[in-house]
Amino acid sequence: MTSLLKRLAGGTGSRSVKAELRGDVLFALVIGVVGLIAILPGRDGAGTAMADMQLVGSIFAVIIAAIGLNLLTGYAKLVSLGQGAFYAIGAYGFAYLFLDGGFPALLAILVALILSGIIGALLALGSMRLRGPQFSMITLVLAIVVERILEQLETFGRASGYPNPLSHGTGLLEPIELFGTRLEPPLLAGTPGNVLVALLIVLVIVLVLYRNLVRSSWGRSLRAIGESEHLAAHLGVNVFSRKVVVFTVASVLGGLGGIFYVQIFAHLQPETFDIFLSITIVLSVILGGGGTVLGPVIGAALITWLQRSDVLTSVADAQQDLFGTDRWYLSTPGLLGLLFVITLFLLPNGIVGTANNALRRWAGADDESDADAALADLEVAQLPPREERREPGAELLRIDGASKRFGGLQAVGEMELAVREASIHAVIGPNGAGKSTLANLLTGVYQPDEGSFRLDGVELAQLKAHAIARSGVARTFQTPQVFPHETTLENVKAGFVDVAQLPLWKAALKPPSQYRREREIHDRAIELLDRVGLAEDASTLAGSLSYGKQRALEIARAMAMDPRLIVLDEPAAGLNPTECDGLAALLLQLREDGMAMILVEHHMDLVGQVADEVTCMDQGRLLAHGSAEEVLADPAVVAAYLGVPDPDDVAEMEVAR
Numbered sequence: 001m002t003s004l005l006k007r008l009a010g011g012t013g014s015r016s017v018k019a020e021l022r023g024d025v026l027f028a029l030v031i032g033v034v035g036l037i038a039i040l041p042g043r044d045g046a047g048t049a050m051a052d053m054q055l056v057g058s059i060f061a062v063i064i065a066a067i068g069l070n071l072l073t074g075y076a077k078l079v080s081l082g083q084g085a086f087y088a089i090g091a092y093g094f095a096y097l098f099l100d101g102g103f104p105a106l107l108a109i110l111v112a113l114i115l116s117g118i119i120g121a122l123l124a125l126g127s128m129r130l131r132g133p134q135f136s137m138i139t140l141v142l143a144i145v146v147e148r149i150l151e152q153l154e155t156f157g158r159a160s161g162y163p164n165p166l167s168h169g170t171g172l173l174e175p176i177e178l179f180g181t182r183l184e185p186p187l188l189a190g191t192p193g194n195v196l197v198a199l200l201i202v203l204v205i206v207l208v209l210y211r212n213l214v215r216s217s218w219g220r221s222l223r224a225i226g227e228s229e230h231l232a233a234h235l236g237v238n239v240f241s242r243k244v245v246v247f248t249v250a251s252v253l254g255g256l257g258g259i260f261y262v263q264i265f266a267h268l269q270p271e272t273f274d275i276f277l278s279i280t281i282v283l284s285v286i287l288g289g290g291g292t293v294l295g296p297v298i299g300a301a302l303i304t305w306l307q308r309s310d311v312l313t314s315v316a317d318a319q320q321d322l323f324g325t326d327r328w329y330l331s332t333p334g335l336l337g338l339l340f341v342i343t344l345f346l347l348p349n350g351i352v353g354t355a356n357n358a359l360r361r362w363a364g365a366d367d368e369s370d371a372d373a374a375l376a377d378l379e380v381a382q383l384p385p386r387e388e389r390r391e392p393g394a395e396l397l398r399i400d401g402a403s404k405r406f407g408g409l410q411a412v413g414e415m416e417l418a419v420r421e422a423s424i425h426a427v428i429g430p431n432g433a434g435k436s437t438l439a440n441l442l443t444g445v446y447q448p449d450e451g452s453f454r455l456d457g458v459e460l461a462q463l464k465a466h467a468i469a470r471s472g473v474a475r476t477f478q479t480p481q482v483f484p485h486e487t488t489l490e491n492v493k494a495g496f497v498d499v500a501q502l503p504l505w506k507a508a509l510k511p512p513s514q515y516r517r518e519r520e521i522h523d524r525a526i527e528l529l530d531r532v533g534l535a536e537d538a539s540t541l542a543g544s545l546s547y548g549k550q551r552a553l554e555i556a557r558a559m560a561m562d563p564r565l566i567v568l569d570e571p572a573a574g575l576n577p578t579e580c581d582g583l584a585a586l587l588l589q590l591r592e593d594g595m596a597m598i599l600v601e602h603h604m605d606l607v608g609q610v611a612d613e614v615t616c617m618d619q620g621r622l623l624a625h626g627s628a629e630e631v632l633a634d635p636a637v638v639a640a641y642l643g644v645p646d647p648d649d650v651a652e653m654e655v656a657r
């Protein structure tokens with residue numbers, strides 16, 4: 001076990017702080033060197049190299065916009081069809097501010113980026129409550145509106161005094177000057193195209209920040225939102241605000257892509273920013289692999305190369321030669337569309353996603369190990385006590401007069417319940433008694449109609465799920481909820497407070513303290529997995545774990561949240577007897593460590609084994625309360641479960657007890 005833990009600590013998704021730092025520096029160097037190799041041939045300004053240099057520059061620009069979209073679409077699974085609009089806003093915003101507004105270049109860049117961000121934030125504030133296709137449609141509308149505005153505002157362009165920026169441009173943007181250097185675009189034979197060096201430096205910086213971001217707890221929160229917004233909220237993530245922020249960041253990156261574009265081509269024409277641009281950026285993410293660090297980089301490079309080189313045109317010409325007609329052949333956009341369809345069929349996870357999966361399979365990381373070992377094989381490590389935790393027995397939670405109606409149905413009515421520190425309070429009752437509804441009221445799934453839920457004196461009623469989670473209430477679910485496409489280890493890491501609360505700047509800049517914190521999270525997550533018997537499954541995808549193991553994983557994740565109270569909604573459902581024994585041992589150990597728990601359960605063996613107090617509900621109301629023995633022997637409880645108090649059934653419950 002120890003050697004396994006050492007191997008995991010060194011090898012599964014996290015390395016020593018020094019090795020991690022070396023990896024980060026290497027990433028920046030590799031990107032920098034590849035970029036330099038791409039732009040060096042054009043530095044002499046030779047005319048033949050000009051088109052190549054513009055190609056490289058376009059790739060840089062689309063990469064920037066695509067990584068922004070990847071944050072939104074690849075990680076948070078919010079499909080935006082409007083990234084091209086921000087590209088246009090950045091490009092035109094900069095051009096107007098620089099030329100018309102007379103802003104210094106750097107200030108014009110900054111203000112154009114802020115403008116992109118503000119428009120992105122406003123759009124996000126208005127549309128983030130929409131989901132799926134509705135959200136995509138809003139972004140599509142933005143792309144179309146911006147395209148139309150650019151087409152129609154030629155008069156505005158003329159009036160601006162800028163030489164024809166909005167129509168087919170002969171008017172060229174003056175190269176900008178930064179720190180005494182004139183940054184020439186790769187425009188004509190003889191112009192050095194040295195702006196590419198500056199753009200490469202910016203590109204490397206942005207890529208490093210972006211990589212830091214997606215590999216941090218902040219990135220984990222995006223992946224959590226992408227997998228399940230509902231679950232992310234129960235881990236303390238303010239889903240709405242995080243979605244607004246990520247949309248804003250994506251918009252700023254879209255704007256930056258547009259600013260890159262102006263520096264490379266030095267003139268603007270509305271056709272560049274049509275809806276096909278947005279689709280190209282989406283294609284870049286999908287082809288390269290959404291939700292992977294390098295996916296949009298590779299996808300953007302490939303798609304831009306295909307579009308700008310004559311590869312696709314040659315294929316289109318070859319079709320014409322073959323069929324001898326100019327009517328029935330696939331033009332360049334048609335060929336790109338075909339490539340898109342082929343990618344979706346053959347590489348649904350994109351190039352990088354598919355390569356990652358193949359590597360994972362090759363490394364044998366997906367091996368399923370013995371399912372029964374999960375909860376039975378418990379190692380017990382001490383849970384570091386939470387600071388606020390008080391002495392065992394002190395009242396931690398008090399539910400008073402909690403009520404909830406669904407239409408005409410009183411699902412919970414004037415319920416009362418108290419939970420003490422370091423204790424297990426079981427809530428039992430027949431099907432439909434209102435147990436899960438009570439758990440859902442406590443954890444913010446529903447807002448109570450009436451009543452109070454005080455955790456150590458702090459009122460939780462009416463708080464949102466994420467705020468309740470942050471107050472120290474963690475939960476598991478009747479049907480286990482894990483992030484199926486993440487590893488078991490990553491699932492536990494999703495529980496740490498950093499996922500909900502790490503500031504964006506810290507995630508992107510990754511100061512030395514962040515390296516150490518990530519290391520701590522990793523070690524603690526491994527420890528928690530070991531504690532619930534899942535150490536061997538650390539690198540297995542959570543979706544392929546057995547039911548029992550998923551339940552154990554939920555408990556480990558809840559513990560990662562370092563809560564004051566864990567609400568367990570039928571944790572024994574679907575477990576075999578060995579797993580159930582393991583679960584009982586785990587709960588008792590957690591109690592020993594000072595954890596308070598509410599156990600919603602039908603499994604009377606488990607209740608009898610672990611509960612300090614039992615509350616029985618019936619038809620939404622409190623039926624009985626006391627020790628497990630008292631409540632399980634209560635004739636009213638037996639009657640509620642069985643309809644009528646049959647002496648044989650009472651005897652059966654006695655046995656269970």
Ligand SMILES: Nc1ncnc2c1ncn2[C@@H]1O[C@H](COP(=O)(O)OP(=O)(O)OP(=O)(O)O)[C@@H](O)[C@H]1O
Nearest residue numbers: 406409410411429430431432433434435436437438
């Ligand atoms: N979202 C909802 N909308 C309408 N009715 C609901 C909703 N959630 C629960 N109910 C109803 O409220 C009542 C209590 O349901 P609840 O799931 O809380 O019971 P339970 O004690 O957890 O049952 P079980 O043990 O079967 O899970 C049931 O009649 C149920 O149909």
